[in-house]
Amino acid sequence: MTEQHITLTLPDGSRRELPAGTTPLEVAGAIGERLARAAVAGMLDGVIVDLRAPLERSGAFRVLTARDAEAGVVIRHSAEHVLADAVERLFPGTIIDAGRQDHAEKFQYDFRFPRGFTPEDLERIEQEMARIVKEGRPFERTAVTREQAAEVFKARGEEIKLVRLADIPDGEMITLFRHGEFVDLCRGPHVQRTDQIGAFKLIETSGAYFKGDERNEMLQRVYGTAFATKDELAAYFAKIEEARRRDHRRLGKDLDLFSFSPLAPASPFFHPRGAVVYNELVALMRFLYKEFGYKEVVTPQLFDVELWKRSGHYEAYRENMFFSDVDEREFSLKPMNCPSHCVLYATHAHSYRELPLRIADFGRLHRYERSGVVQGLTRVRSFCQDDAHIFCLPSQIGAEIASLFDLMFRVYETFGFSQPGIYLSTKPEKAIGDPALWDQAEATLRQCLEARGVPFTVNAGDGAFYGPKIDFVVHDAIGREWQLGTIQLDFNLPQRFELTYVAEDGTEQRPVMIHRAVLGSLERFFGVMLEHFAGDLPVWLAPEQARVLPVSDKFLDAARALRGSLVAAGLRVEVDERNEKLGAKIRDGEMGKIPVLLIVGAREAEAGGASVRVRHRGDLGSRTAAQITTVMTTTAQSRSLDPWPEGA
RNA sequence: GCCAACGUAGCUCAGCCGGUAGAGCAAGUGAUUCGUAAUCACUAGGUCCGCGGUUCGAAUCCGCGCGUUGGCUCCA
Numbered sequence: 001m002t003e004q005h006i007t008l009t010l011p012d013g014s015r016r017e018l019p020a021g022t023t024p025l026e027v028a029g030a031i032g033e034r035l036a037r038a039a040v041a042g043m044l045d046g047v048i049v050d051l052r053a054p055l056e057r058s059g060a061f062r063v064l065t066a067r068d069a070e071a072g073v074v075i076r077h078s079a080e081h082v083l084a085d086a087v088e089r090l091f092p093g094t095i096i097d098a099g100r101q102d103h104a105e106k107f108q109y110d111f112r113f114p115r116g117f118t119p120e121d122l123e124r125i126e127q128e129m130a131r132i133v134k135e136g137r138p139f140e141r142t143a144v145t146r147e148q149a150a151e152v153f154k155a156r157g158e159e160i161k162l163v164r165l166a167d168i169p170d171g172e173m174i175t176l177f178r179h180g181e182f183v184d185l186c187r188g189p190h191v192q193r194t195d196q197i198g199a200f201k202l203i204e205t206s207g208a209y210f211k212g213d214e215r216n217e218m219l220q221r222v223y224g225t226a227f228a229t230k231d232e233l234a235a236y237f238a239k240i241e242e243a244r245r246r247d248h249r250r251l252g253k254d255l256d257l258f259s260f261s262p263l264a265p266a267s268p269f270f271h272p273r274g275a276v277v278y279n280e281l282v283a284l285m286r287f288l289y290k291e292f293g294y295k296e297v298v299t300p301q302l303f304d305v306e307l308w309k310r311s312g313h314y315e316a317y318r319e320n321m322f323f324s325d326v327d328e329r330e331f332s333l334k335p336m337n338c339p340s341h342c343v344l345y346a347t348h349a350h351s352y353r354e355l356p357l358r359i360a361d362f363g364r365l366h367r368y369e370r371s372g373v374v375q376g377l378t379r380v381r382s383f384c385q386d387d388a389h390i391f392c393l394p395s396q397i398g399a400e401i402a403s404l405f406d407l408m409f410r411v412y413e414t415f416g417f418s419q420p421g422i423y424l425s426t427k428p429e430k431a432i433g434d435p436a437l438w439d440q441a442e443a444t445l446r447q448c449l450e451a452r453g454v455p456f457t458v459n460a461g462d463g464a465f466y467g468p469k470i471d472f473v474v475h476d477a478i479g480r481e482w483q484l485g486t487i488q489l490d491f492n493l494p495q496r497f498e499l500t501y502v503a504e505d506g507t508e509q510r511p512v513m514i515h516r517a518v519l520g521s522l523e524r525f526f527g528v529m530l531e532h533f534a535g536d537l538p539v540w541l542a543p544e545q546a547r548v549l550p551v552s553d554k555f556l557d558a559a560r561a562l563r564g565s566l567v568a569a570g571l572r573v574e575v576d577e578r579n580e581k582l583g584a585k586i587r588d589g590e591m592g593k594i595p596v597l598l599i600v601g602a603r604e605a606e607a608g609g610a611s612v613r614v615r616h617r618g619d620l621g622s623r624t625a626a627q628i629t630t631v632m633t634t635t636a637q638s639r640s641l642d643p644w645p646e647g648a
Numbered sequence: 649g650c651c652a653a654c655g656u657a658g659c660u661c662a663g664c665c666g667g668u669a670g671a672g673c674a675a676g677u678g679a680u681u682c683g684u685a686a687u688c689a690c691u692a693g694g695u696c697c698g699c700g701g702u703u704c705g706a707a708u709c710c711g712c713g714c715g716u717u718g719g720c721u722c723c724a
Contacts, residue, residue: 108719116652206719207651214721218651221719249717253659262697262715320723365724370649371715373722385724483724521724552681579681587685601683611684619684 008044008061018055025051025192028063038065040196040228041074041189048074050189052141053175066198066228073103078139078191079129079200079226080107085182086128087111087222090121096184097160097210097219105236107226110208110219112160117205117220125222126202136195137179141188149174152183160210161185199233200226242478248527249376251535255593257543258377258526266374267382268523273543276572280541281522281529282362284414284639285386292407294358294388299340301364305330310496311339312432316465320367333366338466338490338515341389342497345511350501355511356392356400362522363387377527384522390514391499397512401448401470401487404516408472408485411518415529416641417474421481422454425462425469432465433492441489442468464515466492476532484525488515535593536615539632540639546632547594548575548610549585551601558605562598562625569629571636573598590615595643598628614644 008016008027018027024042028035028051042049045059048070055061064071080099087094087109097110117125144152146165153161165185168174177186179194191197202224210216227233244250252258257274260267270278289296302324308314313321313335322333334340341359350357364384373379390400412420424445427438445468449456456470463469472485490513493499500508519525530537539545546566550559559575566573576585582599589597598610609624623631631648634640 119653204718205652208720209650212720214650218720220651223719260716265715367724370722372649372651372720375717379723383724387724486724517724519724524724549684551683554681579679581680581682581687582684583682584686585684590685597684599684603683613684 006055007058008055009059011062020056021054023052023054024049024061024063027055027061031063035063035065039063040065040068040071040191043070048189050141051192052139053188066196071228072226072232074189074191075197075228076103076105076107076226077189078194079133079197079224080109081139081177081179081182081184081186081190082129082132082194082197082200083107083125083202083222083224084109084111084184085132085180086125087113088182089132090124090128093157095158095160098164098185105225106203106223108221108223110210110221112217113220115220116207117222122202122205122222126200129200129202132180133194133197133200135180136193138193139190140178141190142176142178144174144176146174149176149185152176153185156183196228197226198228199230200224201233201237239478243480243531246478246531246534247376248378248530251530252377252527255535255543257530264382265371266369266380268377268380274526276543277537277541278522278526281519281525282386284411285360285518288407288410289358289360289388292358292403293356294360296360296362297341297344299337299344299361299363300334301366302331302333303340305332307339307343308332311342311493312466312496313339316430316432320369322366322368334363335365335367337361337363337365337385337387338389338493338513339497342493342499342513345391345499346497350391350511352393352501352503352509355501356390356396358388358390360386360388377523377530380521380523383524385517386519386522387515387517390516391494391501391511392514393501393509394512397444397489397514398448398451400514401445402452404487404514405452405454408518412472412474412484414639415532417476417484417532419475420485421473421475422449422456423459423462423471423473424449424456425459425464425471427468428461428463428465430465431463433467433495437491437495438468441491445470445487445489464488464490466490467515469515476528477534480531482524482528484520484528485518486516486520489513490515537593537595538639538641539595539643540636542593542595543572544574544592544594545572545636546596546598546628547589547592548573548598548600549582549589550575550577551582551599553579555600555602555605558608559600562600562608562610562628565625566629566632569633571629571632586613589613596632612644617644620644 004020005017006020008018010016025036025039028039039051041051041064043062043064044055084096095112100108149165150162153165175187176183177188177190202222204223206221207218208221209218225236227236255273256271257277258268258270261269305314317335321335324331362384364382366382369379369381392400426442467488467490469486469488471483473481473483475481494510494513499511501511503509548559548563550556556577563573563575586597595615597613599613600610604610604622607624609622610628611622612620612628614620631644635643
């Protein structure tokens, strides 16, 4: 059913009728010789196509050159082939596997190589790549049969490629891309010549399991990135540098918020300053719990494994739990609060009139995480969630989830996280419970999302082992995504714990359980929030909300008096009593990211106030103690993101 | 857990081919009494991650362990 002719609509609105099978390169040539030379790829209806791949259908068409942002993925993909080529040139006999799917930022290639690549190897590979790039080798695309492709790779001794080839489903077009001596099984698209790869850099090496499965052999991976220009490459590394500057592990150390000890791997110590922030996060949730009708409980840490056998954790979550034998009984530290809340629920009979029952718990959780996966505060072994379980009637699910959406949005807004992304995760492989209950739970969540009218994405197989879930993903100040809140619907645990309520008609019915967390893990949230603010915490969270800086020792008493009145108003304020010059005190205050610095000299001591210096805004001039107290308490109580309102 | 790199003073880091440790900041003391991002001087501070090995001699080379970092995998 191939058309004889296709019609391409160009960016300027003009249309061209061409024989089907014309290549983007030919189209570019028809538009202009220079465009053809500069072409990196074609784009048909928003999809990047290879310059040499015949066009078989009509659509909106344009030619991409190095100037187009979309060309980056093509350049990186091509640099990937150059990388593999360079490795094969330098280390004959290396067996190649494959590159990366997503070339949005990086490229990578996996090799079967007898040892790890060293930094020196990387340097040599980079030099060899530079040579190949300079040679301006043209990329050639050939469509082949499965047998022809097999021939090619057999002749080259590329065993892994033969496995990859066999994985390609029947009926799919098989194409090879060559440049110079190198040939790879590849869909493309690629640049015309290697010298169109303007700037590239290898980043690092790592081990990587074949097809990402740890039961398979480990290959050696090399990562890199490439751009059309040196400036873009530099901008990429500047972005990485910015992320490093915001790294919560660095900020946590610099601002004396938390630390880690080898004696408690992956378990944070929150220092006094960090604990203030931590407790403010808890206070925010407790404040909202009043409004949203939650009741807080305190439950045990250590449970007889009998509990986990009953809940299904022993079966499905065992490898993430810490065990301990005492009194010839096997115990485990809780990795989640849900089973203990079921035990708590079952301590007495419930009427439908009590539901929904919203049970909140800031209990400490322990999960065994493999040593290689822990990371700062974002992946720890000991943590606490702003956790709650809602026991409700099936008919209340919709209203509960609607209320949860309100709560989530309220909280994220408080931190200035932009519109959260919403994901629906369905039944995973390792699931417990009746498939019919799963279907019911998934359908309910879907209905709730549709009723709310928010866009969402489905993550098939990504649910918790006891129920499907809705996840909330926020974007931080530099655009990174973080999964925070979660709502999980659970028909399984109430059944396992035989939970009941007495319905209006006097019969015993089974409640539904909703697991939910808004911040998620407080530890992870702490880290995410710290990076989001780059350490510049809003006043309500700042461990030291203001610091009073006497100009010299002479004004120490005035400074202490000012501090006294602010502390009396409930603010966290210190005095810099060191024998230093004002400039040094200001510098240290700024570096400590204190939101407000209050300078007291002769004039201010006289007037009973201070000169106010607000972070990132500089000197605002003098205010009285009363003015400062009013502004700061208002800012703190309203949890404003702005440390000092304009004009105050 | 697997692959790789790293681990030197509280922090950031120097220490070439092995000859037994150094800077800046921070800390302590003294002087200075200072007006919006670093005052000066002095002092103290180190089982060079741990354990073995090679060597006349190890922070340096090798092995093992622990931890950290980046990946794989996993995930709140």
